[in-house]
Amino acid sequence: MPTPDAHRRLAESFGLDAERYDRTRPRYPAAMVERIVAALPGADVLDVGTGTGIAAEQFRAAGCRVLGLDPDDRMAALARRRGFPVEVSAFETWDPAGRSFDGVIAGQAWHWVDPVAGARQGARVLRPGGGIALFWNAFTPDPEVAATFAEVYRRVAPSLPFTPWAAPAGDTAKKDTGFHDRAARGLTESGAFTEAELWTHAWDHTYRRDDWLDQVPTSGGHQLLPPAELDALLDGLAAVIGETVTIGYTTVLTTATRTGQDVSSESSGPALPAG
Numbered sequence: 001m002p003t004p005d006a007h008r009r010l011a012e013s014f015g016l017d018a019e020r021y022d023r024t025r026p027r028y029p030a031a032m033v034e035r036i037v038a039a040l041p042g043a044d045v046l047d048v049g050t051g052t053g054i055a056a057e058q059f060r061a062a063g064c065r066v067l068g069l070d071p072d073d074r075m076a077a078l079a080r081r082r083g084f085p086v087e088v089s090a091f092e093t094w095d096p097a098g099r100s101f102d103g104v105i106a107g108q109a110w111h112w113v114d115p116v117a118g119a120r121q122g123a124r125v126l127r128p129g130g131g132i133a134l135f136w137n138a139f140t141p142d143p144e145v146a147a148t149f150a151e152v153y154r155r156v157a158p159s160l161p162f163t164p165w166a167a168p169a170g171d172t173a174k175k176d177t178g179f180h181d182r183a184a185r186g187l188t189e190s191g192a193f194t195e196a197e198l199w200t201h202a203w204d205h206t207y208r209r210d211d212w213l214d215q216v217p218t219s220g221g222h223q224l225l226p227p228a229e230l231d232a233l234l235d236g237l238a239a240v241i242g243e244t245v246t247i248g249y250t251t252v253l254t255t256a257t258r259t260g261q262d263v264s265s266e267s268s269g270p271a272l273p274a275g
Contacts, residue, residue, distance in 0.1 A: 018074045022052035024215035026137050028107060029201050029251050030058075036133040036255065037062045042102035046125060048091045048118075049109025053079035055135075059105065060084075067101075069094060092117040096125045103131050110134040110254075111179060115186025123192035126258040132193065135253040136179045139164045140202065142248060152236040157229055160221055183254045192263045193256035201251045212245050213238055 036059075043064045047056045050068030052075050060066050068086035070076045076086040087094070091113055104122045106113070122132050141149075149165040157163070177198065184196035207215070213234050217223055222230060 018052055018072075018078045020214065021075070021218045022054065022078055024211070024218055025054055025108075026205065026249065028055060028058060028135060028137065029203060032135060032199070032201060032251055032253055033058050033062050035199065035253070036103070036105065036131070037064060039255070039257075040064075040103040040131050041127065041129045044101045045103040045105055046101045047084075048104060048106040048122075049112060050079050050084065050086060051075045051107075051109070053082040053084050053086075055105060055107035056084050057082060064103070067099075092121055094121070099125065100127045101125055101130060102127055103133065105133045105135070107135055108137065110183055111136075115182055116189045119186040119190035120192065120263050123190055123258055123261075123263045128258065128260065130258045131255060132187070132258070133253060133255045134179075134183045135251060137249050137251050138179065140248045140250045141165070142246070145245065145247070148240050149237065152233065152240060156232040156236045157225060159225055159229055162221070164219065177252070179252050180254045184256075187254075187256045190263065192259055192261045194259060196254050196256045199253040199255070201253075202248070203251070204246050204248045206244050206246045209238060209241055209243055209245065212241065212247070 045059055045064045045066045047053075047059070047066050047068045050056050050066075050070045051072075053068060056066040056068055056079065066084055068076065068079050068084045069089060069091060070079070070086060071088060071090045073088055076088050079086045089095075104126060110118065119132075126132065139146075146165045150163060153160065153163040153165060180196070180198045184198075187193045187196045216234060216237065217230060222233075225233070
């Protein structure tokens with residue numbers, strides 16, 4: 001695991017090229033968005049770690065009124081261009097100024113949030129019966145693709161602190177549920193939510209070579225690589241994927257409903273920026 005300082009640098013690296021992040025990052029399954037919206041008591045949604053507004057746009061299209069929250073001005077600026085109001089703050093220390101919401105969502109962001117402090121803050125801003133929905137697109141590639149990519153990373157990108165392709169075969173199930181397990185523990189410890197539920201959806205996408213290479217630098221830490229190392233990584237991947245590459249994903253969704261339990265003001269740790 002990276003040190004706290006390295007963890008923060010990774011979180012802040014996404015804003016170095018917000019345009020690329022917005023252009024290339026995969027969206028979320030429509031079935032997931034429909035599932036979340038159908039369970040909410042109303043249409044007012046807070047999007048934690050909204051980034052460039054990728055998830056917010058899908059929820060707005062489903063009829064929600066979305067307020068974005070993100071600690072990175074660069075990401076927030078792009079979301080505002082999409083027409084979303086966005087406030088710049090880490091979620092754990094954000095002042096809602098008396099506002100409340102029917103839903104709190106976080107796409108590809110809750111792992112940057114302290115799970116207990118974040119759950120308590122979520123409970124404070126949710127209306128009775130409101131829901132929290134935390135979701136990620138996790139890589140679940142074909143083992144041969146993963147092994148091929150991992151070899152390139154080991155050979156030409158030694159500065160990267162970790163790679164999504166390095167997990168041994170058979171560990172994809174752990175990757176699918178790891179995000180959920182951490183989030184669920186925080187929701188339980190907050191004492192303010194029903195038991196967290198897990199929903200997963202497997203899917204894949206076939207990328208043209210240039211489209212995949214355009215997306216690679218948006219992964220955590222890649223923008224912090226020395227330029228020559230990043231170029232070598234992209235060249236190495238280009239040499240092994242041919243004209244197209246099919247990437248498997250599992251969308252992981254953790255949901256829970258706000259109960260009437262009072263929320264403690266305790267915090268279990270320092271706030272970390274979302275990204």
